Amino acid sequence: MSPxxxxxxxxxxxxxxxxxxxxxxxxxxxxxxxxxxxxxxxELCEANDLGKGALYHYIGSKEDLLAAIQDKVLEEVMAGAxxxxxxxxxxxxxxxxxxxxxxxVVHRLPDHVRxxxxxxxxxxxxxxxxxxxxxxxxxxxxxxxxxxxxxxxEFRDLDPWLTAxxxxxxxxxxxxxxxxxxxxxxxxxxxxxxxxFLAGIGRSAGxxxx
Amino acid sequence: MSPxxxxxxxxxxxxxxxxxxxxxxxxxxxxxxxxxxxxxxxELCEANDLGKGALYHYIGSKEDLLAAIQDKVLEEVMAGAxxxxxxxxxxxxxxxxxxxxxxxVVHRLPDHVRxxxxxxxxxxxxxxxxxxxxxxxxxxxxxxxxxxxxxxxEFRDLDPWLTAxxxxxxxxxxxxxxxxxxxxxxxxxxxxxxxxFLAGIGRSAGxxxx
Amino acid sequence: MSPxxxxxxxxxxxxxxxxxxxxxxxxxxxxxxxxxxxxxxxELCEANDLGKGALYHYIGSKEDLLAAIQDKVLEEVMAGAxxxxxxxxxxxxxxxxxxxxxxxVVHRLPDHVRxxxxxxxxxxxxxxxxxxxxxxxxxxxxxxxxxxxxxxxEFRDLDPWLTAxxxxxxxxxxxxxxxxxxxxxxxxxxxxxxxxFLAGIGRSAGxxxx
Amino acid sequence: MSPxxxxxxxxxxxxxxxxxxxxxxxxxxxxxxxxxxxxxxxELCEANDLGKGALYHYIGSKEDLLAAIQDKVLEEVMAGAxxxxxxxxxxxxxxxxxxxxxxxVVHRLPDHVRxxxxxxxxxxxxxxxxxxxxxxxxxxxxxxxxxxxxxxxEFRDLDPWLTAxxxxxxxxxxxxxxxxxxxxxxxxxxxxxxxxFLAGIGRSAGxxxx
DNA sequence: TATGAATGAGTCTTCATTCAT
DNA sequence: AATGAATGAAGACTCATTCAT
Numbered sequence: 001m002s003p004x005x006x007x008x009x010x011x012x013x014x015x016x017x018x019x020x021x022x023x024x025x026x027x028x029x030x031x032x033x034x035x036x037x038x039x040x041x042x043e044l045c046e047a048n049d050l051g052k053g054a055l056y057h058y059i060g061s062k063e064d065l066l067a068a069i070q071d072k073v074l075e076e077v078m079a080g081a082x083x084x085x086x087x088x089x090x091x092x093x094x095x096x097x098x099x100x101x102x103x104x105v106v107h108r109l110p111d112h113v114r115x116x117x118x119x120x121x122x123x124x125x126x127x128x129x130x131x132x133x134x135x136x137x138x139x140x141x142x143x144x145x146x147x148x149x150x151x152x153x154e155f156r157d158l159d160p161w162l163t164a165x166x167x168x169x170x171x172x173x174x175x176x177x178x179x180x181x182x183x184x185x186x187x188x189x190x191x192x193x194x195x196x197f198l199a200g201i202g203r204s205a206g207x208x209x210x
Numbered sequence: 211m212s213p214x215x216x217x218x219x220x221x222x223x224x225x226x227x228x229x230x231x232x233x234x235x236x237x238x239x240x241x242x243x244x245x246x247x248x249x250x251x252x253e254l255c256e257a258n259d260l261g262k263g264a265l266y267h268y269i270g271s272k273e274d275l276l277a278a279i280q281d282k283v284l285e286e287v288m289a290g291a292x293x294x295x296x297x298x299x300x301x302x303x304x305x306x307x308x309x310x311x312x313x314x315v316v317h318r319l320p321d322h323v324r325x326x327x328x329x330x331x332x333x334x335x336x337x338x339x340x341x342x343x344x345x346x347x348x349x350x351x352x353x354x355x356x357x358x359x360x361x362x363x364e365f366r367d368l369d370p371w372l373t374a375x376x377x378x379x380x381x382x383x384x385x386x387x388x389x390x391x392x393x394x395x396x397x398x399x400x401x402x403x404x405x406x407f408l409a410g411i412g413r414s415a416g417x418x419x420x
Numbered sequence: 421m422s423p424x425x426x427x428x429x430x431x432x433x434x435x436x437x438x439x440x441x442x443x444x445x446x447x448x449x450x451x452x453x454x455x456x457x458x459x460x461x462x463e464l465c466e467a468n469d470l471g472k473g474a475l476y477h478y479i480g481s482k483e484d485l486l487a488a489i490q491d492k493v494l495e496e497v498m499a500g501a502x503x504x505x506x507x508x509x510x511x512x513x514x515x516x517x518x519x520x521x522x523x524x525v526v527h528r529l530p531d532h533v534r535x536x537x538x539x540x541x542x543x544x545x546x547x548x549x550x551x552x553x554x555x556x557x558x559x560x561x562x563x564x565x566x567x568x569x570x571x572x573x574e575f576r577d578l579d580p581w582l583t584a585x586x587x588x589x590x591x592x593x594x595x596x597x598x599x600x601x602x603x604x605x606x607x608x609x610x611x612x613x614x615x616x617f618l619a620g621i622g623r624s625a626g627x628x629x630x
Numbered sequence: 631m632s633p634x635x636x637x638x639x640x641x642x643x644x645x646x647x648x649x650x651x652x653x654x655x656x657x658x659x660x661x662x663x664x665x666x667x668x669x670x671x672x673e674l675c676e677a678n679d680l681g682k683g684a685l686y687h688y689i690g691s692k693e694d695l696l697a698a699i700q701d702k703v704l705e706e707v708m709a710g711a712x713x714x715x716x717x718x719x720x721x722x723x724x725x726x727x728x729x730x731x732x733x734x735v736v737h738r739l740p741d742h743v744r745x746x747x748x749x750x751x752x753x754x755x756x757x758x759x760x761x762x763x764x765x766x767x768x769x770x771x772x773x774x775x776x777x778x779x780x781x782x783x784e785f786r787d788l789d790p791w792l793t794a795x796x797x798x799x800x801x802x803x804x805x806x807x808x809x810x811x812x813x814x815x816x817x818x819x820x821x822x823x824x825x826x827f828l829a830g831i832g833r834s835a836g837x838x839x840x
Numbered sequence: 841t842a843t844g845a846a847t848g849a850g851t852c853t854t855c856a857t858t859c860a861t
Numbered sequence: 862a863a864t865g866a867a868t869g870a871a872g873a874c875t876c877a878t879t880c881a882t
Contacts, residue, residue, distance in 0.1 A: 016845090034331055037247030041873060052874080054846045062873065118328055121244060159402065165387060166380050166403055173379025192369065193376055200410030226862095251856060263859080264863045272856065436866090454751060457667030461852060472853080474867045482852065538748055541664060579822065582814075586823055589803025590796050597795060612789065613796055620830030646841095671877055683880080684842045692877065 020058045023048050028069045032111035036066055036119040066119060067127055073116040074134050076105045081141050091149030092198050100190040102171050106178050107186040113175040142167055155201045167197060230268045233258050238279045242321035246276055246329045276329060277337055283326040284344050286315045291351050301359030302408050308352065310400040312381050316388050317396040323385040352377055365411045377407060440478045443468050448489045452531035456486055456539040486539060487547055493536040494554050496525045501561050511569030512618050520610040522591050526598050527606040533595040562587055575621045587617060650688045653678050658699045662741035666696055666749040696749060697757055703746040704764050706735045711771050721779030722828050730820040732801050736808050737816040743805040772797055785831045797827060
């Protein structure tokens with residue numbers, strides 16, 4: 001229940017923190033493959049080559065472990081969004097950069113992303129709310145860029161909320177097939193996706209099909 | 211474990227079949243909300259207002275129930291794809307109709323769709339393989355339409371596989387917010403989505419942004 | 421945590437309720453012998469000749485089981501105190517009757533009483549508070565009788581609070597050796613205990629020794 | 631399991647012995663509050679401000695720690711009884727002195743006493759037997775004094791075994807509310823308790839009420 | 841002396857499922 | 862058709878204890 005069991009993570013030794021992060025990453029793969037609830041502590045122990053007691057020495061609880069995975073995703077995605085904001089540029093450029101950043105996270109951490117997108121309801125109470133809020137903040141950033149493009153005339157007159165959902169679906173859903181080991185880089189996907197989307201919402205496009 | 215337990219469904223009375231379908235639909239909502247593994251038989255009993263013995267009289271097993279939900283989704287989606295194929299028309303029209311059909315399934319059965327997309331790995335062995343094949347068949351249908359459009363010159367020269375993933379992500383992911391009870395109809399979403407996507411992959415678009 | 425898990429007990433069949441009471445009594449013996457925390461669910465299962473699942477069908481949780489044992493004691497003790505109050509009589513008679521009633525509970529349910537007296541801190545939160553209050557109410561009843569005796573002149577001028585503790589210690593502590601199976605009846609103990617205590621606090625006693 | 635682990639305590643340095651005694655006393659408070667089984671090694675470590683390894687350096691095992699607490703109580707109680715025996719005097723004086731000595735132990739070490747009275751069954755095998763024997767010896771000392779008083783005619787003709795239980799209950803049970811920090815001294819309690827008890831078993835008392 | 845990582849048997853509890861009624 | 866008692870394997874988690882450092 002409690003978001004932070006045992007000592008605060010910051011009080012731990014670097015060795016402990018390193019081992020913990022390795023456990024978080026290894027566990028993300030298991031959760032991604034079989035699902036959070038279907039993955040038992042015993043499997044996590046085996047995958048991390050640790051006994052039950054030792055595993056709990058690092059994770060606090062199974063739910064804490066899940067939260068750590070999801071937190072990592074949000075942290076990276078939000079950091080990318082911030083970099084884009086600082087970079088500035090026209091809405092179309094912003095959107096392209098946001099896609100590039102997002103796909104790089106998916107490409108680097110596809111298991112974490114899948115767990116993030118699938119297992120939000122597995123978090124209890126306070127933690128679920130907090131994650132939902134951060135997720136909303138990201139989604140609203142996309143909407144804001146779309147609104148700006150409409151205002152500036154770069155994009156045609158579209159529904160920002162609905163269009164943001166189209167963009168998010170297109171990009172988020174890549175966790176199913178975009179992986180570090182695979183033949184595609186984040187760039188390989190980000191560029192054609194941006195081409196489709198920007199052409200799809202550009203002013204002349206709207207005039208022609210609407 | 212066994213894919214088909216008890217008598218074949220077709221041998222049952224209409225009353226039994228009706229009750230079973232009601233149970234499947236009710237259970238889909240629970241699975242959608244809390245996840246397949248996190249939902250217990252006891253919850254299913256309460257939601258369906260049935261004792262454990264009676265519930266098992268209808269469902270066979272928990273996994274059979276899950277398979278029934280997923281089967282319903284595939285059935286409807288494949289039926290829509292078939293209707294589109296019979297209707298004929300240019301690749302752009304085909305793609306628009308496929309989107310419309312798909313979103314109508316999502317709109318009508320958002321819980322079933324979410325369960326379908328989330329819980330495929332919960333199926334064991336043979337059943338998982340079979341569902342995966344049917345899913346692949348649908349995805350290849352999208353790719354085929356894209357290839358046809360490229361061939362006919364209606365679409366610019368794109369990667370059909372990658373573009374199909376963009377289209378699928380955009381449409382499948384709507385289960386998160388598109389629901390029967392909501393303010394949006396399937397049409398409300400299908401039209402703007404098609405506008406974006408077709409403008410995004412049309413010939414002139416490619417020339418302009420590529 | 422929740423004081424009442426599963427369905428309310430009153431909704432159960434008479435057969436269920438009977439079996440549950442048997443389990444409560446059998447378990448009281450185990451808790452009395454080895455202590456609440458030292459007694460495992462497995463031991464309870466064996467003693468009650470039930471599997472784990474079946475045991476939980478009746479008990480809700482281990483702590484619920486403990487609470488049921490303690491509740492039974494408080495129920496019986498308070499009922500005895502009420503009978504005495506209705507019977508009326510001089511403070512000395514009241515005290516004698518209270519001793520008789522209390523020792524009859526100890527004699528009939530020595531295991532339950534031992535569990536009650538030893539394992540109050542094992543109850544969590546709300547339940548602990550509630551039991552403490554009921555216990556206090558009983559202790560205050562003893563003090564009230566003592567005060568009445570002092571006021572009426574039947575007892576010498578004593579400290580009611582301290583004297584009540586003497587009386588309670590003398591009587592409560594009998595759970596250690598007073599048992600249904602043993603050679604002594606409740607009466608065998610209640611009479612000499614009353615003789616000691618009443619002679620000890622009577623007016624002439626106070627004049628002689630005080 | 632083994633009654634004496636590690637080196638004999640007498641071979642340790644005075645510093646070690648001092649620290650160990652502090653640990654024994656601190657732990658007694660924890661055991662008193664939550665119970666022996668409910669108190670974990672981790673809690674003991676925190677309360678004693680020591681790591682696990684360091685704690686074990688002093689305690690040997692959790693059960694050794696419990697035994698040390700109980701041993702301390704028996705040691706002090708038996709020493710008091712011996713002092714009384716050496717002091718001599720009439721049975722009534724002996725009983726009063728025994729009460730005074732016993733209550734002084736309770737007053738000084740209420741936590742230890744509670745642990746002693748509650749957790750005897752937590753000791754395994756040989757140790758339990760040994761403690762039981764020493765406890766019995768103390769109880770028989772009380773009975774002996776009562777028998778002497780009956781023989782000498784100072785007390786009326788009472789059942790020594792039963793009367794000893796009354797006396798023991800009255801005095802032992804004070805651990806529940808008699809504490810070093812509280813407003814009452816051992817004397818504050820011992821005097822009125824003796825008044826009650828001696829008046830209650832004195833010759834004239836027996837004649838009057840029996 | 842002291843640390844804290846590691847062990848693995850043990851804790852209570854829940855699970856999907858069966859079956860006598 | 863339906864009930865709910867029973868099963869027992871599996872669930873997440875904690876325990877006292879050890880040991881390399």
